[in-house]
Amino acid sequence: MPKKKTGARKKAEKQRERQKGIKNSKQTRNIVELPCNFQMECDKCQMRQKNRAFCYFCSAIQKLPICAECGKSKCMSKTGDCIVKHPNSHAVGMGMVGAICDFCEAFVCHAKKCLTTHACECVARDGDCIECQRGVWDHGGRIFRCSFCSNSLCEDDQFEHQAKCQVLESEDYKCGSCNKLGQYSCLRCKLCFCEDHVRRKGVKYKRGEEIPCPKCGFQTSATKDLSMSTRRMDYGRHATGNYE
Numbered sequence: 001m002p003k004k005k006t007g008a009r010k011k012a013e014k015q016r017e018r019q020k021g022i023k024n025s026k027q028t029r030n031i032v033e034l035p036c037n038f039q040m041e042c043d044k045c046q047m048r049q050k051n052r053a054f055c056y057f058c059s060a061i062q063k064l065p066i067c068a069e070c071g072k073s074k075c076m077s078k079t080g081d082c083i084v085k086h087p088n089s090h091a092v093g094m095g096m097v098g099a100i101c102d103f104c105e106a107f108v109c110h111a112k113k114c115l116t117t118h119a120c121e122c123v124a125r126d127g128d129c130i131e132c133q134r135g136v137w138d139h140g141g142r143i144f145r146c147s148f149c150s151n152s153l154c155e156d157d158q159f160e161h162q163a164k165c166q167v168l169e170s171e172d173y174k175c176g177s178c179n180k181l182g183q184y185s186c187l188r189c190k191l192c193f194c195e196d197h198v199r200r201k202g203v204k205y206k207r208g209e210e211i212p213c214p215k216c217g218f219q220t221s222a223t224k225d226l227s228m229s230t231r232r233m234d235y236g237r238h239a240t241g242n243y244e
Helices: 007-027 112-121 158-163
Strands: 039-041 048-050 097-100 107-109 184-186 191-193
Touching (some): 097 112
Antiparallel strands (some): 097 107
16 A cells, blocks of 8 residues: 655645746746736827837826736735835835836836746737737837737737737648648748658657657647638738738
């Protein structure tokens, strides 16, 4: 019979599972739920926009800043790893600010963890829209991800892009390397691959996992599970080619 677990061992295992769950939930967090991508209303002009230090429309500084990493707007005393110590008072407003992110243009609090980790994990680092090629500094809105190809999108192009994302660049569903029917499709390359050419030689694939695209490395999906089409359609501004 296996040995009976002690109370300390059970507690350690529960804590380990809890920490693992927190780590996994942070990695799979929705991009809309991130503090640097919150929706904000300007104190002066009342215009809604992405969370930022300066208003995109009137350039006014926000009175109640929100940290782009942890999402807090008030730093409590005697807690946290604050670089600027304030033992006898709470830090609110500009007293809580430690930096401004160069990518998302939002305030970062003076906590050591936020200052050292936010710039490396900021979603706006590769947040240029795949359709209009504009960044946060240009369109000023929130950042979204396409549910099919996982590319970054701005607020103006998110619906138009997803409406025409499942379109192949070829005229048929055949594999690009041979004449067989493509069983796997890459939603980034917009290409189909057969069973033979989707797998690279000398590479071991785990059973049950999605096969990466041999061209770009993005996970492929079965063509029969998608609504792939070879007919290209233009929506909204894409029909005229005007992105200004």
